[in-house]
Amino acid sequence: MDPSRITATIRPRSAWESIDLGFALARTWFLPLWLCWWVAAAPLALATLLPLHRRPELWLLPLWWCKPAFEALPLYWLSRALFGERLPVATAARRLPQALPPRLWPQLLWRRIGVSRAFSMPVTLLEAPKGAARRARLRVLGTSAAGWLTIICAHLETVLWLSASLLLAFLLPEGIPRLDLAALAVDSASMADWIGSLLILGALSVMAPFYVAAGFALYLGRRTHLEAWDLELAFRRGRARREQTRRGHGRRGAPAAAAVLLVALALVVPLPPAQALTPEERLTPEEAHTAIDAVLAEPDFGGTRQEWTWVYVGNLADASDDDSGDGPALPDWLIQAVAVTVKWLLLLAAATALALLALRLLRDLRARAHRRREPPPQQPVQQPAQAQARRGGTHTALPLDIPGAVRERLAAGDSRGALALLYRAQIAQLRDAGLDLPDSATEEECLAAAGRRARPEQAAWLTRLVRLWQGVAYGHRRPDPAALESLLADRATLMQGRRGDA
Amino acid sequence: MQASAPDVAHDTGARIAIDTLRQFETPEGIEIALRLAGPVPRAAAFVIDVLIRIGLYLVLLQLLNLAGVGMGLLLLALFALEWLYPVFFELRSGATPGKRAMGLVVVHADGTPVGASASLLRNLLRAVDFLPVLYGFGLVAMLVDRDFRRLGDLAAGTLVIHRDTAVMAPALPARPPLAPPGPLDVDTQQAILAFAERGGALSPARQAELAALAGLSVPGSADPAATLLGIANWISRGKSD
Numbered sequence: 162m163d164p165s166r167i168t169a170t171i172r173p174r175s176a177w178e179s180i181d182l183g184f185a186l187a188r189t190w191f192l193p194l195w196l197c198w199w200v201a202a203a204p205l206a207l208a209t210l211l212p213l214h215r216r217p218e219l220w221l222l223p224l225w226w227c228k229p230a231f232e233a234l235p236l237y238w239l240s241r242a243l244f245g246e247r248l249p250v251a252t253a254a255r256r257l258p259q260a261l262p263p264r265l266w267p268q269l270l271w272r273r274i275g276v277s278r279a280f281s282m283p284v285t286l287l288e289a290p291k292g293a294a295r296r297a298r299l300r301v302l303g304t305s306a307a308g309w310l311t312i313i314c315a316h317l318e319t320v321l322w323l324s325a326s327l328l329l330a331f332l333l334p335e336g337i338p339r340l341d342l343a344a345l346a347v348d349s350a351s352m353a354d355w356i357g358s359l360l361i362l363g364a365l366s367v368m369a370p371f372y373v374a375a376g377f378a379l380y381l382g383r384r385t386h387l388e389a390w391d392l393e394l395a396f397r398r399g400r401a402r403r404e405q406t407r408r409g410h411g412r413r414g415a416p417a418a419a420a421v422l423l424v425a426l427a428l429v430v431p432l433p434p435a436q437a438l439t440p441e442e443r444l445t446p447e448e449a450h451t452a453i454d455a456v457l458a459e460p461d462f463g464g465t466r467q468e469w470t471w472v473y474v475g476n477l478a479d480a481s482d483d484d485s486g487d488g489p490a491l492p493d494w495l496i497q498a499v500a501v502t503v504k505w506l507l508l509l510a511a512a513t514a515l516a517l518l519a520l521r522l523l524r525d526l527r528a529r530a531h532r533r534r535e536p537p538p539q540q541p542v543q544q545p546a547q548a549q550a551r552r553g554g555t556h557t558a559l560p561l562d563i564p565g566a567v568r569e570r571l572a573a574g575d576s577r578g579a580l581a582l583l584y585r586a587q588i589a590q591l592r593d594a595g596l597d598l599p600d601s602a603t604e605e606e607c608l609a610a611a612g613r614r615a616r617p618e619q620a621a622w623l624t625r626l627v628r629l630w631q632g633v634a635y636g637h638r639r640p641d642p643a644a645l646e647s648l649l650a651d652r653a654t655l656m657q658g659r660r661g662d663a
Numbered sequence: 664m665q666a667s668a669p670d671v672a673h674d675t676g677a678r679i680a681i682d683t684l685r686q687f688e689t690p691e692g693i694e695i696a697l698r699l700a701g702p703v704p705r706a707a708a709f710v711i712d713v714l715i716r717i718g719l720y721l722v723l724l725q726l727l728n729l730a731g732v733g734m735g736l737l738l739l740a741l742f743a744l745e746w747l748y749p750v751f752f753e754l755r756s757g758a759t760p761g762k763r764a765m766g767l768v769v770v771h772a773d774g775t776p777v778g779a780s781a782s783l784l785r786n787l788l789r790a791v792d793f794l795p796v797l798y799g800f801g802l803v804a805m806l807v808d809r810d811f812r813r814l815g816d817l818a819a820g821t822l823v824i825h826r827d828t829a830v831m832a833p834a835l836p837a838r839p840p841l842a843p844p845g846p847l848d849v850d851t852q853q854a855i856l857a858f859a860e861r862g863g864a865l866s867p868a869r870q871a872e873l874a875a876l877a878g879l880s881v882p883g884s885a886d887p888a889a890t891l892l893g894i895a896n897w898i899s900r901g902k903s904d
Contacts, residue, residue, distance in 0.1 A: 170682035173861075177765065178825055181683045181701035181811070188806065189681055313703050317802060324799025331795060371806065375703065389865055389873060392854050396877040399851030403878075 165398070166245040171381070171391045176306030179382030183375030190242055193250050194370035197234040200254045201261070202227075202366065217358035224362060228369070229268040229278060233286060234260045235373045240287055243377075264289060279314075279376020280307035302383045310379065314372045322364035326357060559586055564649050576640050580630045583648070587623060591615070604631060618658075622651055685810060685822070687774055695774055698825040702805045704765045705823055709798075711761030716744055746786065753782040758826070768826040781819040788815030833860045840900060841881050841893030851877075852898050859895035862888070 169186060187194060206224055213220040237260035238253050248256075264285055268278065275281070281299055284290070290298050385391060444452065456462070560566040563586045570579035588607060592598055596610050604627045612620045626648055632638040684696045723740050726733040752759040757768040757776055769777045769785070777785075792801030792813045801813035810822055836859060847855070855877070862870055867888075874887035884890045 168681060170680040170684070172682075175766070175825070177700070177704040178683065178698060180703045181699065182681070184701040184703070184806070184811070185681055185683050185809075188809065309707065310703060313706050317702065317706065320797045320799055320802055323797060324795045324802075327795035328799070387864070388869055389858070389861060392858050392861075392873055393876055395850050395854030395857075396873060399848060399854065400876070400878040402848060402851075403845065 165394060167394070168243055168245055169378075169381075171385055171394060173386055173391065174382045176304050176379060176382065179378045180306065180310055180375045182382070183373075183378030184371050186239065186243070186378060187370040187374035190239070190247075190374075191370055193238060193242075193247070193253075194235045194373065195366060196250045197238045197253055198231050198366055198369045200250070200257060201234055202231040202362075205230075206362070217354045221358050221361055225365070226273060227269060228365070229273065229282065230261060230265065232278075232282060232369060232373045233265055235370055236260075236282055236286060236377060239374055239377055240283070243381075260286075262286070262289075264291070276311040277303070277307035279310055279372055280304065280379050282373075283377050283380040302380065302387070304379065304383060307376065307379055310372070310375055314368055314375070317371075318364045318368045321367060322361050325360045325364065329356070329360070559589060564653065567645075567649060571642065571645065576642075576645070577633050579645070580626075580633050580640060583652075584626060584630045587626060619655060622648070622655060683811075697770065697774055697822060698827075699811050700765075700767045700823045700825050701811045702802060704767060704825075705762075705805070705811075708759070708761035708765040708767055711764050712748070712759050713761075715760055716748060719744060749786045749789075750779075750782045753777050753786075754779060762823070763826075766826050766828070767823055769821055769823055772820045772822055774822075777821055781821050785815035785819035785821050788818050791815070835859045835895055835899055836862070836892055838889065838892045838896050840897035841884060841890060842897055843894045844879055844881055847879075847898075855879075855891055855895050856898060859892050862892070 169182060174182065202224065205227060206220075209220055209223050234253060234257055237256065238248060238250075241248060253260075268282065268285065272278075272281070280303070284298055284302060285295065288298065381390075559582070563583065567579045567583050570576070570582065588598060591607070591611055591614075594614070596614055598607055598610060602610070608620075608624060608627055611623050615623065625644075629640050629644060629648065633640055683699045683701070685699060687695045687697070689695060720741070723737055723744075726737045726740070729736070749759050752762075753769050754777070756763065757770065762768065769782070771777055771781060789801075792798050792804070792815055794800050798813070801815070804813045804817065805811045808817070810816075812822065816822065835856070858870075858873060858877075865873070870888045871886075874891045877887070877891060879890060879894060880887070881890050881893070884893060
């Protein structure tokens, strides 16, 4: 057993906290522990099924009595998993004879009645003291929480069982013969009785990992208390760190890992200045003060901020009455008039605001309906070129003579429109060639798709086009007319080549 | 041990050790660890509360002696006790008498004292946790949740934790302070102080074993355990002069 490989935090805990740690352990490793329980329980359950198949409650009795035997394997597994060795359940099952040594027998005979089983099992199985030694050991280690653990876990088992039966009874749909709750309790060998017995077995198996782990954690907690395992771990780690540091100092050009560790240590470990710094590095108190002030001035260490809140300061009207008690008070009718005016003004403002809001909504709705009815004017800047190509459906939206149209736009000074048209035409052409380009495809996606399908010179041409188009669309750079012209010329050659192929 | 020490340290560092602590850092940079309470102590606290309430009911049964109005008063008292008993105590001191007896306390998930809305919510949802019978859902939720929260706790954002008792700083055995042989990291310093505080509970053999493990030797002091006590005095009080 190497405490430095332990997978749970070791610290002094109260008995109840130890039990909680056990529950946390059992939750972490519930499945393997549960399966380990069944490794021993399932064979016995099946074996006793044959002679006792008419009496489910008698069938449960040996299963209940043999619980210590079922708990031995989960305990074995847990005691290894805690120190970092997590056996596969199959391996653990093969070690079942090892986990069930002869010293377990008293647990199944006269010691079965006691309530501190969860706690005495680790002592018996893992420490293996005999006779008087065992009694002395239990006396030293023993804690009253072990008994409470057994009592409470037995009740939790009952709660699980009753909850499961009631849930089943509540949730059975109409039409299926209802589970007779009375028969569940009284009638033997009925269907309900079997279901009830299986539920009890299930509840036992679910609680078992928690019970075993809680008992084991209680045992660990006691040993930690008596033997200060946490201090042992801290001393070992501190010593290992010091040795690491020393080794790192001793060797110039030490491996990178050690260097990293050193840096980490330097960051983490506050070294007393006398040892850490050479005399040249040492600061005078004044220098240190300025350095400290500079650090403290950083925003991490807080700052000032102004907050405004409303605070009730009492009834100022009374106060002002006191102050100007002899001054003329406003006539009531004036106050009334002001109040009524302000009220109506506020109402009017609210109504206006509502009306404006309604108008605004109406306008938005109408605009949306309008937009849906007719396609928008062509705006290559604002919409993806592909979307427009798709909206056209076929090529009808595209002019027949693409180079001509492009030149026309160029002549009109609309180089953006010209490039957009060229790009759209190219995308439409790719689509015709069977490329599946969604409307949302970006230029790069189009390029990638084309690179997979098109001929290399076509792809290269498309790349040039896309770069040019991206420069215009996103960079707002005027395209070089010569580059555009060469694009158009190469397009013509490409088209001819294609026709030649066809 | 020495050869494998770096591996082990790395190993334990990489894994997250299983524990029942939830740690929070306050804006001031102070780490606070909440020690979560699991189903067993909470069940025990619940039973204590039930017993207290049964006692109160037995007293309240005397109300039935008042003709007519007595029944009404009794029903009102039953209602208040069933629904508001935990809320009342949680708002007063953070724990019902049963929880207090078990050393538990209810807090918000960030460790602040439980407020009225959270307390009401978590106790009203007892009705759900109670289903199908005897807190079946609550128990399953506690077993599954990594913070041992029942459904009411999940809804209200509360935790049930072990109450931190005010610890008196235990006196260290007085020894002449000894300067440690080299710089010590914080963990080791804390461990040395803890060794000095808890040493009395350990057997002399174990004390010697632990002190040897610490591997701190000071010229002029042969006994490792005494050396550690001296270093502990040095850490807690500084140099002797």
